[in-house]
Amino acid sequence: MNRNWSTTAQILSVRQSGEDNRSVTMLTKDKGIIQAVLYGGPKSRLRSLVAPYHSGTIWLYTDEVRKSTKISDFEVLSYRSELRESLFKTCAAGLCAELAVKTHSGADFAETWLYVSSFLDGLCLVDEQESRIALLRFLWRFLSLLGFQPDPCHCERCGEQMCLISSSAKIFYSLHDSAFYCTECSMQYSDNPGFLLNKESVSYLKAVTTEKPGFVRNLKVQNETILELQDFLLHLIQSFVEGKLMSLDLLQRF
Ligand SMILES: [Zn+2]
Structure with missing residues (x-):
């Protein structure tokens, strides 16, 4: 019919x-x-x-x-015309669109609609620096929507609460195990491919998961942390999505 x-x-x-x-x-x-x-x-x-x-x-x-x-x-x-005024915003919106299409919008249409529309609307309201941080929040939440968000607060091996460790300690994410390890346990996996993250990066990811969006938007994030999380999350999201995400190459140059 x-x-x-x-x-x-x-x-x-x-x-x-x-x-x-x-x-x-x-x-x-x-x-x-x-x-x-x-x-x-x-x-x-x-x-x-x-x-x-x-x-x-x-x-x-x-x-x-x-x-x-x-x-x-x-x-x-x-019309979201602001997305065409900055190359970074155009690329970030492109990645958001690619993710929705390549993952068939996750399992939940309503949730995907909410994530995608609030991210694109949010990008229109902020400057380029804020839009870089918005992309980190979007990617981390999208991993949760797909069921692939790792727990950044507990060591996979010993269970140590990594959000409580000293600010100078590093936390290891193993790409092989898709899991986080504390400094001590990560010695065992030193030859595994992965990412070493600073405590601020891990605390920020935790806040995105546990705090209200309005609170997280107001958190100050150092440039070093933005770069570290961008590198980590772009890599992580690609590892969980079938087929190459075309927007990644451009975003990785920012
Ligand atoms: Zn441990």
Whole structure:
């Protein structure tokens, strides 16, 4: 049965398909990731509306026999034009979109919608430095959504509470075991590939998990910690996602 329907959607990517058409991937609030075709040449009014990160109400037509969906109309409620004003924000939004698509928006559409829309909206409100920290929070929370967030506060081997250790101690994350080890236990795994994190990095990750978003947004984070966590989290998220995340190469240069 063919049908017209509408939903709330944010556009994640738009690709050329044939001479005049475009293949559009979007995240919807109730059905997760869907793909639809946008027909029309360069003068089409819809073509300027259906662009990456625009969010609003979309009207669709699904042909059940051909298993195809086309876009009939789109009322944009948020353009998020700020995302195009900074290369870092564009890349961060790109990574967010890739993650939603490659993980099929996790298991929970509503949660994914919330994570993705609050991250993209948040990026529009902050400067570039704040957006770097926002990306760290988004990646750490997304790992939790996927069920891959490791526990940064307890040593996998001896159970030591690592959030209580001295500020000069380092904590080891083993890529082989997907687990954190305290300084002492990490000696056993010194030849394993992994990351050495400072205590501030681990405490910040813990705060993102346990504290309210408003509180965490106001925490001061040193530049050294931002760089360390960015390197760690970009690596970690790639290790849990099938296929290469194309936005990573650019983000790793910041
Ligand atoms: Zn230990």
